[in-house]
Amino acid sequence: MxxxxxxxxxxxxxxxxxxxxxxxxxxxxxxxxxxxxxxxxxxxxxxxxxxxxxxxxxxxxxxxxxxxxxxxxxxxxxxxxxxxxxxxxxxxxxxxxxxxxxxxxxxxxxxxxxxxxxxSATALEMRVYRTDARRVVQAWLLMADGTEQRLTPELMVLRPGQPRTDRWLQVLAGYLALPTPDRVIELPVIGALPAPPAVAAHRHVPTQTPEPATRRPAPSNRPSHADPAPPPMAADGNRLGWFARALTGLLGAFLSLVALAHAVELLGALSMGRLRVASSVHGSGHTYLWSEAPVGYLMHAGAGILGVMVVGLLGIACLYVAVAGRTRRPR
Structure with a gap:
């Protein structure tokens, strides 16, 4: 609906x-x-x-x-x-x-x-993947070479027997000139969904026998001019656009300023031996003095230092991603 x-x-x-x-x-x-x-x-x-x-x-x-x-x-x-x-x-x-x-x-x-x-599309199948959290119904297109491709949109929930699902399957099967699937195949998958649809998975993988060591040719020290040139490097899919870089940079600057503000406040409190810790949203809190409660003072000071380090490292990481323009270093 x-x-x-x-x-x-x-x-x-x-x-x-x-x-x-x-x-x-x-x-x-x-x-x-x-x-x-x-x-x-x-x-x-x-x-x-x-x-x-x-x-x-x-x-x-x-x-x-x-x-x-x-x-x-x-x-x-x-x-x-x-x-x-x-x-x-x-x-x-x-x-x-x-x-x-x-x-x-x-x-x-x-x-x-x-x-x-x-x-070479051969069949259209309806599959049910049972996970720990839910029951997922998907439509898969099978090829003659054993590969398969998921056709179900991520925004759509298939419910076998409903008119909307039947209409979607009929249009799909009619265009592909394949029979409409009349049954749902139960596949016991627990814990996670199948691999992403961008990579086609093989249904039947032939068993390969390890090749004996005697058949391997000995390495040659002579340069080979007949070997083909290495394939060009694929485009880096981890690069970010200008909008994502600007957003990541703003987030990194904000987190860095938060860490800097807390670090300045924490340094002032440590220099005076007086640390105030808020305990509610109404502004009340408790003040720890080094001379009266050294254990509580050290515990809350250590927690504050740890929080400043975590937030600061996150801010620095966001700034690095914004400047470098990628989520990870190229190999």
Missing amino acids: LTRQRFESSADGDLYIHTRNLVAELATLFCGLAACAVPLMFLVDGFFGGRWLPARLAPLEILLVLLGLILLGVLGVAVLLLLDVRETLFLSHRLARGERRKRNLFGGRERVHAMFALR
């Missing part, structure tokens, strides 16, 4: 199956608008109400508040523009391939999530 599907056939004979999940779209819209509304409300209240930041705040605290508001607004925009909540299954006999495409809430930023060949 909360999933919408639209079937579209192009003039070239291609099939488009558009899937929308209303729950995911509403949740994305609410979170994005709520995150963008907080900085806007602060600006409106400041301009028209004259209530800006309190004068008793330190410059570092003012910078931290402003950076947090900017980060919250950017996060709201990122949720609205970067999250993929719509999916399209593209099938083309003309191109002999299929694609699973994803788009954001507004139908833009389309990207190909998986691509597979349609030649």
Whole structure:
């Protein structure tokens, strides 16, 4: 009921199956608008109400508040523009391939999530994967060479016997010229779902006999000019776009400022031998003195130092990712 599907056939004979999940779209819209509304409300209240930041705040605290508001607004925009909540299954006999495409809430930023060949398709199967948490029903396309490809959109929940599921299977089987699956195959999978659909898995892997050591040719010291050149390196899939780098940089700067503010406060408390620890949201707390309670003073000081180190390292890591433009180092 909360999933919408639209079937579209192009003039070239291609099939488009558009899937929308209303729950995911509403949740994305609410979170994005709520995150963008907080900085806007602060600006409106400041301009028209004259209530800006309190004068008793330190410059570092003012910078931290402003950076947090900017980060919250950017996060709201990122949720609205970067999250993929719509999916399209593209099938083309003309191109002999299929694609699973994803788009954001507004139908833009389309990207190909998986691509597979349609030649030599032999069967269409419905499978049930039973995990520890749920029961997942998926549709798989089987090829003559033993490979298989998942066709079920991530935003769609298949329920055998329902009219929407039957309609989706009939359109899919009719376009692929395959019989509609009339039974569901139970596969006892516990703990995790199958491998991602971007990599086709082989159903039958032949057993390979280890080759005897005597058949291996001896290494030659002469340079071989007949060997083919090594394949070019694949494009680095871990590189981030400019928007993701800006968002990661803002998050790293915010975490670094949080760690710096707590470090300055902690250094002041350690230099005076007086450490105040908040215990509730109403502002009350307890003050530990080195001369009266050294054990409690050391415990809370150590916890504060550990928290500053963790938050600071996270901020530095985010800043490194923003500057380098990738999530991990290239091999």
